[in-house]
Amino acid sequence: MTTPAPITTQFDLAEKFPGTVSADARPGYAGWIVAPEKLTEVAIFIRDELGYDLLSSVTGVDYLAEGLMEIVYHVYKTSGGPALVFKAQLPRLDPVKVASLTPVWLGAELQEREIWDLYGIHFENHPDLRRILMWEGFDGHPMRKDWKEAFYDDEVKPFKSRWPEGKHAFAEDRSPFGDNVSFEAGFDPEKWTATDPEEALYATLKKYKTVVKDGIATDHILVNMGPQHPSTHGVFRAVVMLDGENVVSLKPVMGYLHRNHEKIGERNTFLQNMPYTDRLDYFNSMSNNWPYAMAVEKMMGIQVTERAEYIRVIMAELSRIQNHMILIGMLMNDLGAYFTPALYAFEERELILDIFEAASGSRMMCNYHRFGGVVRDVPAEALQKLKDLVFERLPGKIDEFDRLLSENEIFVSRLKGIGYLSPEDAIRTSMTGPMLRASGIPYDIRRADPYSVYDRFDFNVAVRYNGDLYDRYLIRIDEMRESIKILEQALRQMPEGPVMSVKPTYQVKVPAGEAYGRIESPKGELGFYVVSNGKPNPYRYHVRAPSFINLTSLEMTCVNEKIADFVAILGAVDIVLGELDR
Amino acid sequence: MDTYGKGIFKGLMVTAKHFFDSYLDDIKWWGKRYYTPEGLAHRSSKDAKGIFTVQYPEEKVPVPEEFRYIPFLVYDESETGEKTIRCTSCGICAKACPPQCIWIVRGSDPNTGRPVPQPAEFTIDADICMNCGFCAEYCPFDAIKMDHDYEIASYGRNLLNKEALMKPAKYYAEIRPLNNAREEAARAEKAATKAAKA
Amino acid sequence: MTPNELNSPGYDIPDDMKNVVAITTLDKIYNFGRRSSVWPLMFGLACCAIEMIAAQASRYDLARFGMEVMRPSPRQSDLMLVAGTVTKKMLPAIVRLYNQMPEPKYVIAMGACASGGGPFKEGYNVVAGIDKYLPVDVYIPGCPPTPQALVYGLIKLQEKIDGQSLKQVRWYQKGADSVEVPIPMLGPDLIDPRRIPEIKTKAAELAAAATIPNAE
Numbered sequence: 001m002t003t004p005a006p007i008t009t010q011f012d013l014a015e016k017f018p019g020t021v022s023a024d025a026r027p028g029y030a031g032w033i034v035a036p037e038k039l040t041e042v043a044i045f046i047r048d049e050l051g052y053d054l055l056s057s058v059t060g061v062d063y064l065a066e067g068l069m070e071i072v073y074h075v076y077k078t079s080g081g082p083a084l085v086f087k088a089q090l091p092r093l094d095p096v097k098v099a100s101l102t103p104v105w106l107g108a109e110l111q112e113r114e115i116w117d118l119y120g121i122h123f124e125n126h127p128d129l130r131r132i133l134m135w136e137g138f139d140g141h142p143m144r145k146d147w148k149e150a151f152y153d154d155e156v157k158p159f160k161s162r163w164p165e166g167k168h169a170f171a172e173d174r175s176p177f178g179d180n181v182s183f184e185a186g187f188d189p190e191k192w193t194a195t196d197p198e199e200a201l202y203a204t205l206k207k208y209k210t211v212v213k214d215g216i217a218t219d220h221i222l223v224n225m226g227p228q229h230p231s232t233h234g235v236f237r238a239v240v241m242l243d244g245e246n247v248v249s250l251k252p253v254m255g256y257l258h259r260n261h262e263k264i265g266e267r268n269t270f271l272q273n274m275p276y277t278d279r280l281d282y283f284n285s286m287s288n289n290w291p292y293a294m295a296v297e298k299m300m301g302i303q304v305t306e307r308a309e310y311i312r313v314i315m316a317e318l319s320r321i322q323n324h325m326i327l328i329g330m331l332m333n334d335l336g337a338y339f340t341p342a343l344y345a346f347e348e349r350e351l352i353l354d355i356f357e358a359a360s361g362s363r364m365m366c367n368y369h370r371f372g373g374v375v376r377d378v379p380a381e382a383l384q385k386l387k388d389l390v391f392e393r394l395p396g397k398i399d400e401f402d403r404l405l406s407e408n409e410i411f412v413s414r415l416k417g418i419g420y421l422s423p424e425d426a427i428r429t430s431m432t433g434p435m436l437r438a439s440g441i442p443y444d445i446r447r448a449d450p451y452s453v454y455d456r457f458d459f460n461v462a463v464r465y466n467g468d469l470y471d472r473y474l475i476r477i478d479e480m481r482e483s484i485k486i487l488e489q490a491l492r493q494m495p496e497g498p499v500m501s502v503k504p505t506y507q508v509k510v511p512a513g514e515a516y517g518r519i520e521s522p523k524g525e526l527g528f529y530v531v532s533n534g535k536p537n538p539y540r541y542h543v544r545a546p547s548f549i550n551l552t553s554l555e556m557t558c559v560n561e562k563i564a565d566f567v568a569i570l571g572a573v574d575i576v577l578g579e580l581d582r
Numbered sequence: 583m584d585t586y587g588k589g590i591f592k593g594l595m596v597t598a599k600h601f602f603d604s605y606l607d608d609i610k611w612w613g614k615r616y617y618t619p620e621g622l623a624h625r626s627s628k629d630a631k632g633i634f635t636v637q638y639p640e641e642k643v644p645v646p647e648e649f650r651y652i653p654f655l656v657y658d659e660s661e662t663g664e665k666t667i668r669c670t671s672c673g674i675c676a677k678a679c680p681p682q683c684i685w686i687v688r689g690s691d692p693n694t695g696r697p698v699p700q701p702a703e704f705t706i707d708a709d710i711c712m713n714c715g716f717c718a719e720y721c722p723f724d725a726i727k728m729d730h731d732y733e734i735a736s737y738g739r740n741l742l743n744k745e746a747l748m749k750p751a752k753y754y755a756e757i758r759p760l761n762n763a764r765e766e767a768a769r770a771e772k773a774a775t776k777a778a779k780a
Numbered sequence: 781m782t783p784n785e786l787n788s789p790g791y792d793i794p795d796d797m798k799n800v801v802a803i804t805t806l807d808k809i810y811n812f813g814r815r816s817s818v819w820p821l822m823f824g825l826a827c828c829a830i831e832m833i834a835a836q837a838s839r840y841d842l843a844r845f846g847m848e849v850m851r852p853s854p855r856q857s858d859l860m861l862v863a864g865t866v867t868k869k870m871l872p873a874i875v876r877l878y879n880q881m882p883e884p885k886y887v888i889a890m891g892a893c894a895s896g897g898g899p900f901k902e903g904y905n906v907v908a909g910i911d912k913y914l915p916v917d918v919y920i921p922g923c924p925p926t927p928q929a930l931v932y933g934l935i936k937l938q939e940k941i942d943g944q945s946l947k948q949v950r951w952y953q954k955g956a957d958s959v960e961v962p963i964p965m966l967g968p969d970l971i972d973p974r975r976i977p978e979i980k981t982k983a984a985e986l987a988a989a990a991t992i993p994n995a996e
Contacts, residue, residue, distance in 0.1 A: 134905065135869055139968035142904050149904035150969075159682050163673035164697070166685035168705035168741070171901060172908060177982055180868075180897075180908050181969040186987035189976045192967050227873050230822050230852040234829065235870055256870040257826055260903030267902070272680035275714035276899070282827035340597060346837035347634050354626060354646075361648040361728070364827060364924060367714045375719070376648070388628040404596040407589030506678040506720045578826055634838040638931050643839075651922060651929075681899035708921040709896025709909065735920040735933035737940070739896055739911075 011050055013086075017042060024087065028299070028513020028532075031072075031085030036098050039088050043104045046075060046084060053427050054078050054443070055105035057516070057527055057544035058112060060119040064145040067092045069121055072529065073101070074516055074544075078427055078441055080448035083516065090121065100126035107430020110552050118143035118262070128204050133255035133581060136197045139184065142263055149263070150175050150182040156537045157267050205241045206249040220248060223563065227256045231334045231567035234577030238554075238566070245562045250555045254548075257581040265541035270296055270508050270532075271371070273541060277528075278365040280543060281579040283323045286315040286356065287521045289369035292528045294451065295517030296371050299510050299532055305501045308373035309453045310494040314386070315356070315368065316519070317483040317490070321394060322349040323522035323574075324476040328401060331473065331571040335414050341405060348397050351389060358382035371508055373500035390487045398480045406474065415470035419557040419569040422467060429553040433524025433546055435573060438475045439467035445520040457489045469565075472572040479522075507536060514540075523547055523574050543582055547575040604632030617641050647758050650715045650728035652708050652740075655747045656754050667748065668725035670699035675717035675726050683710035684717065706747060708740035724765045730757045807945050814858075814884065815846075815941040818934075821857040822850035823877065826864025828891040828924040835927035845934060854880040859937070860914075865893035865900050866907040868970040875963050878914050883951035883958045886941075888918045888933060895919045907970070913961055 013021045013032045020038045024031045034042045046052050052075035061070045069090045074083045090096050100123035101108045112123045113132040120141035123129055130136060140147050151171040153159045161169075172178055183189075202222065210219050226237030235256035241249040261280065265273050277292045278285035290312055297304065304312070326349060329342030353363040359378045360366035368374050378386065405411055421431070426439040436443055444461040446454040462478035464471035512534040518527035524546025531540035550573050557569050608615055615621045622641055625634060636643050653675075657665045676684040687703035690696060718728045729749070734740070755762040824832060836842050836850065851857040854877045866874060878887070889910050892898035897908035910916060917940055920933035946952060950959070962973040971979065 135966045137967065149902065151902045151908075153682075153902065157682055158677040158679075162679075162682055162684060163676040163686045164671070164688035166676060166687055166705070167703065168685040168707070171897075176986065177979060179912065179972070179975075180901075180904075180906060181971075181979075183969055183979060183983050185983060185990045187968065187979070187983040189967070189971050189979050192971075194965055194967070197966060227870060228823055228852075228877060235825055235873075255905075256867060256873075257865065258867055258869065258905045259826075259865050259900040260905055264900065264903055268680060271678070271716070275680050275712055275716070279712075279827055279899070282830055343838045344600070346834060346839070347630070350634070350834070350837075350839045351626065351628075351630070357649060358646040359648070361646075361650040361715055362713060363926060364830065365713065379646070379648070382646070385628070393628040400596055404593045408593045409586055409589050412589065504719070506674070506716065635841045635844070636839055637844070638840060638928050639935065642928060681901070683899075707896065709892050709919070710898060710901055711892060711921070712899035712923040732922060732926055732929035733932045734922075735918055735925075735929065735936045737918060737936070739909075739919060740921045 013042070013046075016045070021086075024085075026513075028511060030514075031087060033087050033089060036088045036090055040099050040101065040104060042086065043073075043101050046086070047104055050084070051077050051079070052084050054432075055101070055107045055430050056083065056432070056518070056525060057529060057542070058101070058108050058115065059529055059540075059542040059544075060115040060121055060143070061531060061540045062092075062119060062143065062145045064092070069096050069119060071098060071115065071121065072514075074527070074529070075105075076449070078436075078443045078448075080443075082449060085516075096121045097124060098122070099124050100129075102126055105430065106428045107549060107552055110548060114548075117141070120144065130200055130204070131255075133258040135255070136200055137195065142260070149260075150177065150180045155267070156535070157269055157272060201239060201251060201253065204251055205239065218244070225566070226253075232570065233330065233575055236570070236575065236577060236580065238570070240558075240563060240566065242563055245564070247558045247561055247563055247566060250558045250566070252551050252554055254551075254581050257577040259578075259582065261543060261582040262541055266538060268538075268541075269506075269536045270510055270538060271506055273538070274369065275365065275367040277543075278367055279578055280545065280582065281521065281523060281526070281547065281576045282364055283326060283576060284316075284319040284522055285364060285366045286319045286360075286368060287519060288526065289366070290316060291517040291519045291521075291526050292530070293369040293371055293517070294519070295515040295528045295530045296508070296510060298515040298517060299513050299530065300371060300508065301511075302372050303501050304452075305373050305498050306453075306495050307377070307497040308499045308501070310490050311374050311378060311499065312369065313452060313454065313457075313490050314487060314494075315359070315366075316521075317487050318352050318355065318386075320483045320522040321398075321480050322352045324480050325349060325401070327571075327574050328405070328473065328476055331568065332405070332411075334567040334571045335411065337411070341401070344397075344401070344404070348394065351393070355382050355386050355389070358385075370500060370504060372502040373498070375499075375504075377499050387491055390484065390491060395481075395484050398477065398484065402477055406477065412470060414565075414568065415473060416468060417466075418469045418561060418565050419472075419572065420466075420468050421553055421557050425553060425556060426467070429556065430549050431524070431553055432550070433520065433522070433574075434462075434472060434475045434479065435524065435550050435553075437461065437463045438471040440465040445518060445525060449518075451519060453490075454486075456493065457486045459485045459489075469568055469572050509536075510534070510538075518544070521546060523576070523579070524550055526579075543579070545579040545582060547573075547577075547580040548582075551575065551580070600632070607632035619644075645730050645732075647760055649730050650713055650718070651732050652711060652713065652729050652734065652742070653706060653717050653726050653747070654729045654749045655704060655744065656725055656727055656751050657748050658751050665748070665750075667700065667744075668723050668751075669701050669704065670723055670725070671701040671704075672699075672722070674720055674722065678716045678720045680714055680716065681710050681712050683707045683712075701744065704744040704747060706742045708734075708742055724769070727754055727758070810946060811942050811944060815938040817846045817849075818859045818886070818937070818941075819849045819851050819857045820847055820859040820861050821854055821877065821881070822852045823860065824863050825866065825870065826893065828863035828894070831924045831927055831930060832861055832863045832890065835930045840927040840931055842931070842934070845931070845938070847934065854878070855882065857881055858884060859886045859888065861888050861890050862894040862910045862914075862916075863890045865898060866910050867905045868907055868964075869905060869966065871907055871913065871970065872963050872966065874910070875913055875961050879958075879960050879963070884949065885958075886917045886937060887914050888920065888937060889916045890920045890930060890933065891925055892921060892923045895921060898923060913964070913972075915959075 057074040117131040221242045226232040227235040237253040277288045325345035329345035332341040360368040442463040510532040527544035529542040533539040671688045685705040689700035689702040889895040965971040
């Protein structure tokens with residue numbers, strides 16, 4: 001494995017800001033610790049003077065024993081290179097407060113809301129600080145280390161109640177309320193009055209106002225799309241304010257599939273998180289495993305065998321192809337070309353899934369990566385089928401998609417010029433993946449900060465310059481073609497050899513420290529921020545989900561468009577709810 | 583763009599090709615395209631064209647050897663029909679299980695009360711199980727394996743006890759011949775070294 | 781059901797009438813009609829929804845069972861396939877959808893999450909099985925069930941429909957036309973309106989238990 005350069009900067013921030021910034025000296029940690037009161041000042045310097053324009057990930061960590069809450073920022077340059085990491089440490093008092101960085105990087109908006117929701121850290125000057133994953137009125141901030149869920153069994157897994165005296169009992173029977181709910185002592189549901197949970201949400205939209213146009217009083221309409229809507233790709237909801245057909249204001253509402261990945265992830269052992277990562281972006285479990293394995297491998301300091309690296313690349317690129325095909329098919333569904341392109345896409349997807357199933361044992365939830373390699377080699381028969389597909393079938397099928405759709409006049413007129421996102425806005429709102437590249441920024445982690453063996457392949461970073469829906473569609477076709485190129489080279493170069501560099505074990509020893517692993521997933525930058533304190537379980541397990549952060553620009557791209565185009569704009573962002581809500 | 587409709591026409595040619603392909607393939611594979619293993623293999627190969635449908639339940643897509651569904655416990659059957667479960671209740675599967683859906687009560691000798699290497703109770707809540715396969719992967723005794731049987735929909739919840747989980751070693755050898763051969767060779771080798779030492 | 785089965789009502793048919801007339805019971809023909817046109821609600825929650833779509837798509841093609849008409853509106857559907865993890869935040873919407881479906885209606889819990897909470901059962905925002913709120917007809921284990929496992933579950937549902945009788949089904953009985961499930965509320969945690977007294981007593985008990993050590 002070509003290890004990415006260690007997270008350091010050439011620039012010594014501590015020298016520039018004496019007394020405000022200091023290097024993080026904890027063993028296994030890196031980056032800078034910034035005094036919270038100077039956070040904005042330092043952030044502006046990092047953005048404007050040092051050129052770190054892309055805020056990738058913001059997350060909180062609750063150091064309960066030290067009495068600290070920490071916020072960790074990862075920023076990158078869109079011209080490439082490793083991350084600059086800076087942190088703000090806040091005393092764990094009530095309320096925990098810090099300045100919001102949303103005015104500096106708009107991409108922090110949703111992530112800071114998530115931290116407020118899950119950690120209860122109050123961001124001052126945040127434009128819209130409401131709960132995001134849980135509902136308004138929920139009791140507590142669940143990711144805090146001292147918050148316990150109703151089905152709490154044990155601090156960490158494996159639970160002692162399972163073995164050796166593992167008499168089966170339903171979790172419901174153990175919980176005092178007989179279900180997965182908990183209320184504080186003395187709570188009286190009869191006296192509790194329901195407050196409208198939507199009130200705060202509607203207040204953030206542009207106000208209703210009656211305008212007189214041509215002598216007719218026209219009012220704005222509020223429309224709720226979702227959570228049960230055929231075009232929201234799951235349980236996503238958007239609240240839209242309309243002026244006639246035009247979108248005036250829009251807010252995404254999420255959390256309808258919030259499955260508590262991170263809370264469960266901190267109870268799990270390191271290996272136990274692997275199958276859970278499958279269920280994030282359930283179209284691409286093969287590429288979900290990867291950044292997590294990468295982060296843990298970084299901390300463990302182990303290498304991945306050559307053959308395993310190639311297998312990882314092959315599987316990730318195959319998933320990219322099937323993901324983009326389905327995306328195009330589903331986008332057509334949303335536009336009304338009901339099912340033909342989707343059915344064609346599903347045929348190719350089934351053939352690719354057959355290979356995944358033969359290699360990993362499951363069609364969708366592959367659970368294929370292990371720390372140090374992959375669980376098993378690709379069976380010879382499946383490898384042959386894979387070669388057949390890559391060399392003989394898929395290139396033709398991609399061309400067929402191109403012929404079927406790219407020049408279709410109806411389709412082009414529905415997409416061209418719709419949902420424009422300027423390159424500046426795309427960077428400001430932390431877009432990654434095809435969304436960013438369709439706006440003319442050639443930022444692809446496979447090139448910008450190469451991981452694994454990607455530096456050995458000859459491929460182009462697909463980039464388009466118009467920033468509209470049509471380009472977002474075309475870039476998917478381009479990317480599939482580039483993926484085929486990578487696959488062909490990888491299959492030719494793939495060496496023989498073992499697929500695991502260490503002895504397989506279910507208990508791994510991970511030294512204390514932190515690591516951030518990231519890959520260019522089909523949807524954008526998928527990153528895992530993992531903190532270990534030397535115990536068998538991660539102390540912090542955070543997912544930087546591209547589907548989630550790519551929604552920051554949703555309102556921007558939808559305003560002044562027609563409501564009918566909203567479904568297409570959303571479809572082209574390529575969200576998957578499992579990853580969006582986690 | 584020169585003529586409006588050219589792009590639509592181009593697209594229609596693709597759908598028309600798919601339409602005719604289904605008939606051409608039917609003729610080419612006359613009588614063998616459906617309900618035969620080679621027809622099914624053809625329909626899921628790189629040459630698949632035309633109707634892609636598998637006529638489940640009359641024909642089924644064959645599952646690969648590594649396919650995993652719900653776990654089961656392997657037992658060996660002696661000539662007298664006595665069933666001995668391979669599980670020694672070491673608890674590794676319960677420890678490795680990510681959603682913690684395995685419950686094991688370690689067996690004990692009724693006379694002495696000492697623990698014996700046999701599970702007294704073994705429960706898997708199939709409504710929690712995430713089919714990840716870790717239990718089978720890390721079991722040192724080849725005692726718990728992932729099943730191929732996916733036709734298990736029922737009218738009630740699926741809480742599986744030891745009796746429901748037990749399946750013969752013969753069945754295991756049938757669904758996973760390569761794995762079984764490999765494991766048997768490893769066990770034979772282990773037994774040989776043990777015998778050599780003794 | 782083959783035409784032959786449909787044609788065996790359990791009565792003796794005179795030999796000369798065999799293969800000339802078709803005799804069946806009203807139940808059988810009614811069930812045959814319903815089982816062959818089960819329209820599912822177009823409604824996916826999580827990972828399982830993708831396998832549901834895969835079962836709809838070219839390879840497994842639910843049209844062979846008369847189930848290809850996925851309706852986005854609950855008013856037009858017979859079957860709710862709960863495909864994925866049910867979260868507390870989503871539950872009120874699901875119960876509302878169920879209440880809006882006309883009788884006869886069926887519920888399939890697809891996958892571990894919908895059946896009993898699944899791998900995310902321990903999570904703070906997860907409902908441990910949809911059967912706590914809605915009557916479930918068929919449970920399909922698996923995470924996720926493969927499309928073939930789903931189709932098998934649907935065949936099981938058809939078998940269940942076959943076994944029903946016009947005289948006994950609840951939607952032809954006296955009384956309310958349809959069962960309404962009270963809609964859960966999102967308070968400090970999920971409140972099931974049917975269990976309010978229970979919650980009240982439990983919370984009071986907890987409060988009493990908490991005051992005793994303080995008094996010491």
